[in-house]
Amino acid sequence: MLMFEIRDFSKKYEGAKKYSAYKINLKVNDGEVCGLVGSNGAGKSTLIKSMTGILPYSEGTIIINGYDLRKQGVKAKKNVGYVPDDHTVYDKLTGREYVNLMGSMYGVKKRQKQAILDSLAARFNLTHALDDQISSYSHGMKQKICIIGAIIHNPKVWVLDEPMVGLDPQTMAEVMKLIREHAARGNCVVFSSHNLDVVRRVCDKIAFIVQGRLASVIDAATVRNGNFDLDAYFMELNGQWKR
Amino acid sequence: MEAVATYLRLQMKLRWGSEESDRKSRLLTAVVSVVTFMVILLLEYVLIGVLVDYFSDGLTSEQIATAFMTIVEAVLTVTAVTAQIKWLLRPADVQITARFPVSPFSMFLANLLMIYINLTIYSAALTLSMMGVLGIATGMFTFEYFLGLCAAALIGPVIPFAVSVIVAVPVMFVLNLLENHNYVKLFIFILGIVAFFVTYDYILRMMADYFIYQRISNETADLWDKLILALNSEFNPFVYAANFIFFRDVGRSLIVNAAVFAVLAGAGMTIAKPVYDRVRNRALEGKRGIFNKKTALTSDGAVSAVIKKEFKEIMRTRVYAYFYLGIAIATPVMVFFCNRLVKQVGEAQIGGSVAFGTSVLVITAFMAMINVFSANIISKEGTRFYLTKIIPVSFTAQLSIKSLMNLMVSAGALAISCFVIGVLKFVETEQIFVIVAVELVMAAGFILNGFNLNVRHPYLKNKANGDVAEINTSIMMTIGLLFSALLGGTSIVLAYDNEIKLVYYIISAVAAVYFLVNAVIFFTSAERKYNSIEP
Numbered sequence: 001m002l003m004f005e006i007r008d009f010s011k012k013y014e015g016a017k018k019y020s021a022y023k024i025n026l027k028v029n030d031g032e033v034c035g036l037v038g039s040n041g042a043g044k045s046t047l048i049k050s051m052t053g054i055l056p057y058s059e060g061t062i063i064i065n066g067y068d069l070r071k072q073g074v075k076a077k078k079n080v081g082y083v084p085d086d087h088t089v090y091d092k093l094t095g096r097e098y099v100n101l102m103g104s105m106y107g108v109k110k111r112q113k114q115a116i117l118d119s120l121a122a123r124f125n126l127t128h129a130l131d132d133q134i135s136s137y138s139h140g141m142k143q144k145i146c147i148i149g150a151i152i153h154n155p156k157v158w159v160l161d162e163p164m165v166g167l168d169p170q171t172m173a174e175v176m177k178l179i180r181e182h183a184a185r186g187n188c189v190v191f192s193s194h195n196l197d198v199v200r201r202v203c204d205k206i207a208f209i210v211q212g213r214l215a216s217v218i219d220a221a222t223v224r225n226g227n228f229d230l231d232a233y234f235m236e237l238n239g240q241w242k243r
Numbered sequence: 244m245e246a247v248a249t250y251l252r253l254q255m256k257l258r259w260g261s262e263e264s265d266r267k268s269r270l271l272t273a274v275v276s277v278v279t280f281m282v283i284l285l286l287e288y289v290l291i292g293v294l295v296d297y298f299s300d301g302l303t304s305e306q307i308a309t310a311f312m313t314i315v316e317a318v319l320t321v322t323a324v325t326a327q328i329k330w331l332l333r334p335a336d337v338q339i340t341a342r343f344p345v346s347p348f349s350m351f352l353a354n355l356l357m358i359y360i361n362l363t364i365y366s367a368a369l370t371l372s373m374m375g376v377l378g379i380a381t382g383m384f385t386f387e388y389f390l391g392l393c394a395a396a397l398i399g400p401v402i403p404f405a406v407s408v409i410v411a412v413p414v415m416f417v418l419n420l421l422e423n424h425n426y427v428k429l430f431i432f433i434l435g436i437v438a439f440f441v442t443y444d445y446i447l448r449m450m451a452d453y454f455i456y457q458r459i460s461n462e463t464a465d466l467w468d469k470l471i472l473a474l475n476s477e478f479n480p481f482v483y484a485a486n487f488i489f490f491r492d493v494g495r496s497l498i499v500n501a502a503v504f505a506v507l508a509g510a511g512m513t514i515a516k517p518v519y520d521r522v523r524n525r526a527l528e529g530k531r532g533i534f535n536k537k538t539a540l541t542s543d544g545a546v547s548a549v550i551k552k553e554f555k556e557i558m559r560t561r562v563y564a565y566f567y568l569g570i571a572i573a574t575p576v577m578v579f580f581c582n583r584l585v586k587q588v589g590e591a592q593i594g595g596s597v598a599f600g601t602s603v604l605v606i607t608a609f610m611a612m613i614n615v616f617s618a619n620i621i622s623k624e625g626t627r628f629y630l631t632k633i634i635p636v637s638f639t640a641q642l643s644i645k646s647l648m649n650l651m652v653s654a655g656a657l658a659i660s661c662f663v664i665g666v667l668k669f670v671e672t673e674q675i676f677v678i679v680a681v682e683l684v685m686a687a688g689f690i691l692n693g694f695n696l697n698v699r700h701p702y703l704k705n706k707a708n709g710d711v712a713e714i715n716t717s718i719m720m721t722i723g724l725l726f727s728a729l730l731g732g733t734s735i736v737l738a739y740d741n742e743i744k745l746v747y748y749i750i751s752a753v754a755a756v757y758f759l760v761n762a763v764i765f766f767t768s769a770e771r772k773y774n775s776i777e778p
Contacts, residue, residue, distance in 0.1 A: 013777060014775075014777060049629070049778075052629075052632075052633050053632050053633055054629045054632045054633060054778060055777055055778075056774050056775050056776075056777065073637070074635045074636070074637055075635070077633060077634065077635035078635040080633065082629075082633045084629060086626070088626045088627050088629070089627065089630070090552065090556065090627060090630070092555065092556050092559040092560060093552065093555060093556070094535070094536055094538065096537075096538055096540065097536075097538055097552075097555065099540075100538070100540050100541060100543075100548075101548050101551075101552050102634075103540070104541070104542075104543040104544065104545060104547075104548030105545055105548060105634040105635065105636060106634070106635060107544070107545075109542045110540050110541055110542040113540045114540050117540065131535050131536060131537045131538070132535050133535070133536075133559075
């Protein structure tokens with residue numbers, strides 16, 4: 001079932017001469033994990049911020065679980081969980097207060113909050129710090145609390161911008177597992193990453209963004225079974241690969 | 244020593260280094276600074292003139308000058324303690340400076356020197372302006388007097404600095420004890436506001452007595468005389484700085500300053516250095532565990548979740564919003580003092596009918612003050628702005644929740660203020676109801692006006708605590724004060740002509756139109772403007 005769709009999406013920032021994203025079309029079904037790959041400034045974050053409702057856009061359509069983000073913004077956003085690349089949160093709150101706030105915003109009841117928070121905090125080894133103010137958290141801990149806050153409402157579409165940055169190997173493995181589990185429950189996950197190894201291991205499909213355009217979408221299974229050299233293709237797309 | 248000098252130069256550059264700016268803005272800044280300085284000097288001249296007139300002829304100009312120099316020294320001491328805490332005991336740059344191949348003692352010394360230099364600049368500015376104005380007001384300003392002021396300005400920071408080295412440590416310990424005890428701090432802050440207003444009220448009433456009734460209370464004059472004489476006592480260590488103004492007892496004064504400095508600064512260094520080391524280490528280890536609070540998860544809806552979050556942030560931030568919450572709570576006290584003062588002045592000039600108008604004037608000003616930070620509602624989110632965009636709550640709904648919170652605070656402050664002026668019979672019962680209705684509508688208008696302003700001109704580059712005192716808040720404050728003058732002024736003038744019913748209609752109409760215009764703008768365009776913000 002189609003969970004997330006981008007149709008003819010283009011985005012030009014106010015005052016900019018060039019499009020940061022141009023005529024992008026992408027479909028992600030339930031159970032799928034889609035990786036967005038591209039060099040710095042390729043337009044991944046623009047795409048991600050637009051699909052979560054942060055950036056306004058005037059061209060194209062973004063459909064989330066059947067809701068048009070522009071026309072039915074509130075309903076569409078109820079189906080999205082977002083983890084930003086800079087993990088900025090309300091750092092005057094404690095970790096538990098932040099997760100409670102995010103849950104309340106999505107109408108999550110206390111019991112469900114408790115169950116998800118207990119489980120994820122244990123998996124991320126964050127239980128001991130839940131009642132500490134977030135401003136005292138390390139880089140990785142902030143990323144973890146962001147992730148918990150983003151999926152406390154069990155979103156249909158989980159969007160992550162560079163989720164692995166700053167995480168220790170154990171937490172990275174947990175996040176990758178979590179992404180797969182979330183998709184396996186009938187949801188979909190879209191994430192951007194510079195780490196091709198993570199993309200190779202986690203994704204079902206890989207979308208390559210080059211200079212604001214969707215260059216190609218490939219099946220990640222072909223990468224995993226050795227029929228496709230992901231690193232070489234990435235370099236080639238970005239014009240840096242010399243044979 | 245080279246490390247100390249290098250760090251000192253770095254600090255000076257950071258503090259006083261010029262920023263890149265165009266010629267026009269530099270010129271504008273210079274003009275504004277000069278005008279502000281001239282206004283301050285003029286105010287000083289008027290205030291000092293009044294005070295000097297209060298003193299009996301039995302006092303000499305030197306005694307008066309000594310008392311004033313004590314005030315300068317007291318201000319310098321408070322400044323020095325604040326500087327010690329800010330630069331030495333709560334250093335923001337410790338993570339950077341710890342990487343330098345420099346001993347902590349060198350940093351300690353460089354910071355102390357920086358504080359001393361800073362204090363000398365304050366001393367020069369205060370001594371030359373305040374004591375200069377006093378010299379003119381008392382007719383003793385001569386070239387010798389000016390030279391004396393320069394000498395006093397140089398020697399002025401010695402004792403305040405030495406005192407601050409000792410006092411800063413216990414003050415900081417108290418501040419640390421209060422860390423995260425937000426309600427206690429709020430209470431102390433409110434007490435401070437009230438104390439400030441009591442003093443302010445006293446001085447203004449004294450000036451009103453002097454200018455309007457042309458009278459000087461004997462009791463007050465005697466009190467001032469006694470105070471001046473007490474401040475001239477040899478037990479006041481600041482006398483030895485004032486002595487330089489008149490070049491009297493120079494040798495003895497130098498010895499006393501040097502001795503007090505040696506004893507206090509020596510003792511202070513012995514205490515402050517280990518504390519500095521501990522503070523530095525603590526800062527280097529990070530803030531982990533600085534705040535720990537066990538809370539339960541809840542099943543709140545969006546409305547109560549946002550209100551709780553806003554309140555927690557305000558209580559834990561200690562910046563502008565915290566300041567304005569303090570003002571909101573202290574409003575009834577301030578309304579009482581302002582009303583009493585303005586009524587006193589107004590009745591002398593206009594008559595008893597002025598009471599209603601002065602109440603409207605004062606309360607409108609406070610309503611504006613309480614709600615001024617609604618003009619910061621989006622900018623306050625700073626880099627966390629994206630969170631307001633991803634949650635499935637419309638912008639209009641989010642702001643309605645926040646405006647409800649502002650309105651609740653305004654309504655509370657208004658209710659108690661009206662109760663106070665009602666019980667004390669400043670105004671009639673019928674007028675209280677008019678005030679409540681008009682001011683609630685005005686408060687809602689201020690809130691919506693602030694939102695409308697901020698959604699058109701957001702500033703989202705600020706991090707963490709979020710509160711920024713930007714142009715939007717200044718504009719809102721100006722609008723608020725203009726409305727205060729308009730509503731209050733209209734009420735005073737028309738009430739003088741016994742047109743009180745007309746006053747009710749006019750101010751109600753002004754408030755209603757102001758609210759409606761802003762409500763229409765908000766509900767028709769704010770959501771669209773908000774959606775177009777690109778963080």
